[in-house]
Amino acid sequence: MPERKEKYKKVAYYHGCALEGSGQPYNTSTRAIAKKLDLELVDIKNWNCCGAMEVKNVDPEIQTYLSSRVMSLAHNDMGQDVVMAPCNGCYHNLKKAEYDIANKEKSREVVEKISAKADHPKYEAGQVETIHALDWLKFGYGEDELKAKIKGGLKGLKVANYYGCMYTRPRHIFPEKDQGGDSDSTSQPHYMDDLLAIAGAENVDFPLKTACCGGAHTLSDSDTSTKLVLNILQAAEAAGADVIATECPTCHSGLEMHQIRALKRMSAETNVKVIYFTQLLGLALGLSARKVGIHENVSNSIPMLKAKKIA
Amino acid sequence: MAIHEKNLIRPENIKTHDNLVIDGVDVSGHWSTFIETRVVTDYNEQLQEEIAALPGGEYIHRCWQCGSCTNACTVNAINPDFNPRYWIYLIRMGMESELLRDKEIIWQCVSCNKCTYACPRDVVPEGVMKATAHWLELKGHTETTPSTIFDTIFTDQVVNTGKIEDGAIIKNFLLQTKQPLIQDWLVQMVKQMIWNLPIKFLMNMGLATIFHPRTKRWDKTRDAIREHIAEEKAAERAALGLDAAE
Numbered sequence: 001m002p003e004r005k006e007k008y009k010k011v012a013y014y015h016g017c018a019l020e021g022s023g024q025p026y027n028t029s030t031r032a033i034a035k036k037l038d039l040e041l042v043d044i045k046n047w048n049c050c051g052a053m054e055v056k057n058v059d060p061e062i063q064t065y066l067s068s069r070v071m072s073l074a075h076n077d078m079g080q081d082v083v084m085a086p087c088n089g090c091y092h093n094l095k096k097a098e099y100d101i102a103n104k105e106k107s108r109e110v111v112e113k114i115s116a117k118a119d120h121p122k123y124e125a126g127q128v129e130t131i132h133a134l135d136w137l138k139f140g141y142g143e144d145e146l147k148a149k150i151k152g153g154l155k156g157l158k159v160a161n162y163y164g165c166m167y168t169r170p171r172h173i174f175p176e177k178d179q180g181g182d183s184d185s186t187s188q189p190h191y192m193d194d195l196l197a198i199a200g201a202e203n204v205d206f207p208l209k210t211a212c213c214g215g216a217h218t219l220s221d222s223d224t225s226t227k228l229v230l231n232i233l234q235a236a237e238a239a240g241a242d243v244i245a246t247e248c249p250t251c252h253s254g255l256e257m258h259q260i261r262a263l264k265r266m267s268a269e270t271n272v273k274v275i276y277f278t279q280l281l282g283l284a285l286g287l288s289a290r291k292v293g294i295h296e297n298v299s300n301s302i303p304m305l306k307a308k309k310i311a
Numbered sequence: 312m313a314i315h316e317k318n319l320i321r322p323e324n325i326k327t328h329d330n331l332v333i334d335g336v337d338v339s340g341h342w343s344t345f346i347e348t349r350v351v352t353d354y355n356e357q358l359q360e361e362i363a364a365l366p367g368g369e370y371i372h373r374c375w376q377c378g379s380c381t382n383a384c385t386v387n388a389i390n391p392d393f394n395p396r397y398w399i400y401l402i403r404m405g406m407e408s409e410l411l412r413d414k415e416i417i418w419q420c421v422s423c424n425k426c427t428y429a430c431p432r433d434v435v436p437e438g439v440m441k442a443t444a445h446w447l448e449l450k451g452h453t454e455t456t457p458s459t460i461f462d463t464i465f466t467d468q469v470v471n472t473g474k475i476e477d478g479a480i481i482k483n484f485l486l487q488t489k490q491p492l493i494q495d496w497l498v499q500m501v502k503q504m505i506w507n508l509p510i511k512f513l514m515n516m517g518l519a520t521i522f523h524p525r526t527k528r529w530d531k532t533r534d535a536i537r538e539h540i541a542e543e544k545a546a547e548r549a550a551l552g553l554d555a556a557e
Binding site for chain 2: 021022056057060169186216217261
């Protein structure tokens with residue numbers, strides 16, 4: 001898709017709250033890849049939280065407004081027509097806001113009312129296109145071009161690709177998916193698999209790609225989260241994976257946190273490592289472990305990566 | 312919606328007789344098990360409307376009880392009592408007292424949206440679960456759940472500052488739910504993090520706890536959001552026939 005290649009070369013970058021806190025390594029590695037591949041990320045100035053998973057439970061339209069403000073900044077202040085959000089939560093909420101503003105009268109009314117009071121132009125449906133870091137790399141750089149850039153790669157690394165909930169559900173907010181051709185699938189997503197295969201990894205057959213890690217209740221109902229995470233970790237190990245590749249800071253932190261909690265509270269030990277897909281891709285592009293923030297992860301994957309001569 | 316509800320047949324309503332003869336026919340043994348007659352008179356005919364008045368519950372009337380939601384449900388897989396299809400049935404039938412039997416677990420929905428994905432009628436069962444959990448709280452049937460405490464802390468911080476700082480959220484949540492700040496798994500996690508982290512990263516995290524991240528020129532936005540939420544909450548209470556004030 002040559003037009004997408006042109007369009008995604010310079011994008012508004014919405015990293016969101018998590019990537020400044022617990023999800024920092026995702027931010028580090030995304031920026032390192034952008035630099036390496038000469039893709040331009042323009043930070044959205046004076047951004048706000050998209051509403052995450054919590055605000056909608058207090059008031060769904062406020063969540064829509066919060067996400068709309070980010071898209072309004074990208075369109076009106078920056079003149080950008082593409083917003084790239086690596087966090088599944090941000091990506092999901094911007095997509096949901098886009099859908100709701102296009103289709104629900106009440107969402108439009110609330111966005112208009114609060115935008116006016118807050119003194120900024122309201123966001124209107126269609127002003128920006130929200131994409132995930134997966135779309136950005138797959139189409140903004142291109143798979144053939146990426147293949148040519150891979151140094152050493154991830155040879156010998158068995159990867160379980162874990163997409164989580166918010167990249168594919170609910171289906172209606174992702175009208176571009178399930179369209180055949182090179183669109184991603186909501187039941188069997190494969191963009192991460194595609195990119196890591198190019199990077200030389202061996203993708204294992206992983207049945208829990210879109211299972212839930214219980215992220216919404218990671219603290220409020222920790223035992224449920226631990227059970228759900230343990231399922232995912234054990235399924236990945238049963239599939240023979242060395243690593244679970246992630247694309248969401250909530251999933252990633254959840255897997256790391258409940259891997260420890262499962263050991264402490266349920267005496268269930270798992271050794272599969274948890275690494276952001278951007279970190280793996282960065283390593284395959286010849287970036288150092290430090291450059292992609294491997295040391296910022298909780299689970300220590302350095303000995304395993306060294307043994308495989310990847311880091 | 313004539314669904315034969317197995318859940319409504321409970322052990323205390325099943326009567327067995329070792330020796331039973333009806334009309335001269337010996338029906339002892341297997342054939343002597345009966346379900347006691349049960350008459351329901353305490354329907355809450357407003358129940359579906361009350362749930363539909365809360366955010367997420369709007370489309371409950373569309374349900375035709377196919378059970379795709381429960382079949383797809385993440386929480387049902389680890390707790391068979393967590394049954395969205397059944398709760399939607401009870402709400403639509405107005406069987407409030409039956410619904411209240413499960414009041415302590417309804418809030419445990421993890422919002423994975425597998426139900427919403429599977430639903431052929433766009434009921435948005437995930438939304439119905441949230442609406443039902445809120446209904447239980449508003450009506451005073453349950454205490455404020457840990458989920459709502461978390462959502463409230465989180466939303467307050469976003470509304471007040473525009474941004475989230477995860478350290479503060481974790482601390483406030485553990486304090487408000489009266490849990491010790493020192494959790495064995497949390498300690499282990501911090502240990503593993505410190506072991507690997509560069510000083511700069513730790514300093515950034517430390518600084519974030521002192522100088523909370525915030526969006527600039529947020530005051531007007533904050534006030535507009537607060538005003539909107541207050542209006543919505545008042546409307547929800549009114550729809551449930553509750554006093555305007557909490």
